Amino acid sequence: MKNHNDNMELEKSKPHIIVEIIQYMPNAVVSKTIIKKATGNITVSSFDTEEELAEKTSPYDTYIQIIDGTAELTIKKTNYKLKLGEGIIIPAHAPHHFNAKQQFKMISTVIKSGYEDFNP
Numbered sequence: 001m002k003n004h005n006d007n008m009e010l011e012k013s014k015p016h017i018i019v020e021i022i023q024y025m026p027n028a029v030v031s032k033t034i035i036k037k038a039t040g041n042i043t044v045s046s047f048d049t050e051e052e053l054a055e056k057t058s059p060y061d062t063y064i065q066i067i068d069g070t071a072e073l074t075i076k077k078t079n080y081k082l083k084l085g086e087g088i089i090i091p092a093h094a095p096h097h098f099n100a101k102q103q104f105k106m107i108s109t110v111i112k113s114g115y116e117d118f119n120p
Helices: none
Strands: 002-006 028-037 040-047 052-056 062-069 071-075 078-082 087-090 096-099 104-111
Touching: 062 071, 071 087, 078 087
Parallel strands: 002 028
Antiparallel strands: 028 040, 040 104, 052 096, 062 087, 062 104, 071 078, 071 096
16 A cells, blocks of 8 residues: 655635545555644545555544545444545544545544543
8 A cells, every 4th residue: 555645735715626636546545635733634535445544543533524435434343334425523532444445535624622621
């Protein structure tokens, strides 16, 4: 698996079609940063068929929305199949991973504020 990540933000005050700003690459997961700030970030990613991301956790809630195809996501050992237009919140500290039985694109939004009182 190849993982390509573009950390440059999108140009401000310029309209774009979100599903078109990232393309599928053979045997790869590709990510592009839309906004990256100290308080959170928004990223768009494409997964080629049979690609996956290893299980991980995040200290923040992450909102996922599917913008093309269908994604398979496991959160705390529960499997979800998300279709075009569907979204889900991955809770902070929840083990999760993605698996692409078919190509898909998603937007992930992480908000880092609001956790000041959290004690794991």
